[in-house]
Amino acid sequence: MCGIVGAAARRDIVPVLVEGLRRLEYRGYDSCGVAALANRGLERVRSVARVADLAGQVAAQKLAAETGIAHTRWATHGAPVTQNAHPMLSRGEIALVHNGIIENYEELRSELKAGGYEFESQTDTEVIAHLVHSLYAGDLFEAVRRAVKRLTGAYAIAVLSSREPHRVVGARAGSPLVIGEGRGEMFLASDALALAGTTERIAYLEEGDVAEIGLDRYRVVDAAGQAATREVRVVKAAGAAVELGPYRHFMQKEIFEQPRAVADTLESIPSVSPELFGDEGGEALGGVDSVLVLACGTSYYAGLTAKYWLESLARLPTQVEIASEYRYRDSVPDPNALVVVVSQSGETADTLAALRHARSLGQARTLAVCNVATSAMMRETRLRFLTHAGVEIGVASTKAFTTQLTALFLLALTLAKLRGRLPAAEEQRHFRSLRHLPRALEAALALEPQLMAWAERFATKEHALFLGRGMHYPIALEGALKLKEISYIHAEAYPAGELKHGPLALVTSEMPVVTVAPNDALLEKLKSNMQEVRARGGELYVLADADTRIGTTDGVHVVRLPEHYGLLSPILHVVPLQLLAYHTALARGTDVDKPRNLAKSVTVE
Structure with a gap:
């Protein structure tokens, strides 16, 4: 700090x-x-x-x-x-x-x-x-x-x-x-x-x-x-x-650097292989029977997203723990678990302490996903994956998050392949999607003018609700975090299915409700949740795919991503949420790069 x-x-x-x-x-x-x-x-x-x-x-x-x-x-x-x-x-x-x-x-x-x-x-x-x-x-x-x-x-x-x-x-x-x-x-x-x-x-x-x-x-x-x-x-x-270059803030610069950051992270990776994670990758990843992800803040949301990939692709039970909670909890260790620590800096105090605690419990298969090659986490783990986001200056993490997701998707593919659950044709399809991801991110960034229009509406609000389902629920969490930390608007995120279990009581015409609505198997369920919001007078702001049948009407504002991106869809859907947070903070006149009371690297407990 x-x-x-x-x-x-x-x-x-x-x-x-x-x-x-x-x-x-x-x-x-x-x-x-x-x-x-x-x-x-x-x-x-x-x-x-x-x-x-x-x-x-x-x-x-x-x-x-x-x-x-x-x-x-x-x-x-x-x-x-x-x-x-x-x-x-x-x-x-x-x-x-x-x-x-x-x-x-x-x-x-x-x-x-x-x-x-x-x-x-x-x-x-x-x-x-x-x-x-x-x-x-x-x-x-x-x-x-x-x-x-x-x-x-x-x-x-x-x-x-x-x-x-x-x-x-x-x-x-x-x-x-x-x-x-x-x-x-x-x-x-x-x-x-x-x-x-x-x-x-x-x-x-x-x-x-x-x-x-x-x-x-x-x-x-x-x-x-x-x-x-x-x-x-x-x-x-x-x-x-x-240096800012042509940008007003580092956060804006780093949002627009995401296509390059993901491309750099994927550079020199010819195929899915355990050696992507170190020379001992084959030995350390073989025989893994569960995954434990330890992280804080935005990195924790990256871990929550990866849980869906690890369980659906590799069929591995996955726990995602907030590091500051895990290190003090009397948990039941699995000696065959892969312990994954995720951190932009690699020096996050609670995550480091959680890593050491996990090792003390006999969990020796450890992997760091980190943006700093010389950090403590990279030195203290058996395996490591360096994201190539480059230096991230803005307190609110953007490009570090998308490169973490990229790395964790590669991990899910690798474990699926080692476990015989990734046919060659499916592997090639996923890898092609990864290679195309930088261009897809550029298309998502082109939505900025529409998000600026949303931001003008959000700037006068004091509360916001974010909804998502499945692997897009962690993206809703990340969107709420971004909005609250730089615009100082109180924002919360919930799984859309939990709406009737409490959050619906807060919905009024003064609370914008952001819905992450990709065209996936849960879309029809999500539409029902959206109708519940409209019935209570709530204003809906919907991030949809191009082929999603959700139209802009009175009280329903829709921004469409250019394409549905399957399992990698969360990486695309977070970009409009970053832009919304940035432009809302800009409209409210807050210090975007140095929000009050927050530090970039949390190196104390």
């Missing part, structure tokens, strides 16, 4: 720190700050505003330094006010930034207060800063090593001391941190994207690592206290991805 950047160099690194924060803005934040070892000593600048405002303050103060740390904060402990913004200082000598949540901070706070430390904030982060200071005896690395042993919870930290120029110490447990290697300069960051344009040489710290960077070196000590080597990789973070 938060963002960290640190640097040690023989040049002014303040512009690097500020630019790094700008590249991390997409993760979400409500305050930001910089601390640096300037000629005047340790200086700090903080802002409860955008990074652009922080940059203005830094320029006004003419802050320049060769060692520094910077942070974007998403409030967890303490309100988003200046005194709670990072970096935190301890007695003017230690500066520290922190991502994560410290669970035993109250106990440590009491101990430090008894030792004479005064607190200016309500944060758990200030506790770590004072703890490091209390343990400091001339060696920052050793002080941080000792301090993190006292912490319970999740953290990624970057620390500097006013007494040790050109030295920054970092540590991670449950939250990501990377080292960037330059020529005579070194960097720390919570995301390699922060260093795009500065360095492509990245080393990923592992769980429990403590590391320090200097001008031309770094060192790492692992969780066991042993010196460790972390491979430096060339990571070409797409700096251009944080």
Whole structure:
């Protein structure tokens, strides 16, 4: 959720720190700050505003330094006010930034207060800063090593001391941190994207690592206290991805990038094969007798959609669990289950914890479907599938979702083939549909003007209801989520068959009802549900296929997708819902890319 950047160099690194924060803005934040070892000593600048405002303050103060740390904060402990913004200082000598949540901070706070430390904030982060200071005896690395042993919870930290120029110490447990290697300069960051344009040489710290960077070196000590080597990789973070180009918002850009993202995900895939998921694919996927999908948010809805594919194509019992619930539930493990974790970032805290919990129960067949090749999930699973959505900046996920669905459909085909349930002719038909999918998505995007007209009507509403059946019910859920998170309209989704079991009581002429109505076996049932809405005066907004006999009449507004797409229909039907949410938010004047209270990457529980 938060963002960290640190640097040690023989040049002014303040512009690097500020630019790094700008590249991390997409993760979400409500305050930001910089601390640096300037000629005047340790200086700090903080802002409860955008990074652009922080940059203005830094320029006004003419802050320049060769060692520094910077942070974007998403409030967890303490309100988003200046005194709670990072970096935190301890007695003017230690500066520290922190991502994560410290669970035993109250106990440590009491101990430090008894030792004479005064607190200016309500944060758990200030506790770590004072703890490091209390343990400091001339060696920052050793002080941080000792301090993190006292912490319970999740953290990624970057620390500097006013007494040790050109030295920054970092540590991670449950939250990501990377080292960037330059020529005579070194960097720390919570995301390699922060260093795009500065360095492509990245080393990923592992769980429990403590590391320090200097001008031309770094060192790492692992969780066991042993010196460790972390491979430096060339990571070409797409700096251009944080540029809008001709679009008004990143969400709009990413909606229209979906044909390319799906095409890139399918590129170099000649056929359905277990090796698509790793060298061990044949062995790990053979003998699977059930599937367990673990995910959060939009990724959870991708899993719910995949359940229909996995059960209908591969005939495998499939459970889809919200990761934050599964990890605390006393579930019954299946040692032959395939555990699939789905995450855009691959760092979602609850999904990572759920994965580790599943493994602890003896479920060793694990697969990550993820958009970041170097993420923790990709490193911790036996199998992996990299979606090629590219960097997704907008908080509301769009292209990551459609590429996740593409990957999960490939998984369903692969398991069906391994189980002898996918005849060659059917395999070829499905694969042709996948290859045609980018063009079908382009046709769906061409519906934008009609969705803009819908959005003008939605913009004045405060509530909306979404209905779907079968594998399109999760798409209704995703449509409701998109609308609520960026337009702030209260939206709920239900299986259409549940309408009479409660939701119908809410239907009035002031509540628009969106219905996902493909021309499938459930269409006639869905039409009956639509009649119930009209009978109560509800306004219907119907997403139908070209050959569906549903006409536009008074109170019934229809947008037709160009073609029915069979099992892949959910991927097409979500696009108009994304466009509806985007243009409704635009009409209401909300911050589309940075909706209130939400973060792009949820790296704390």
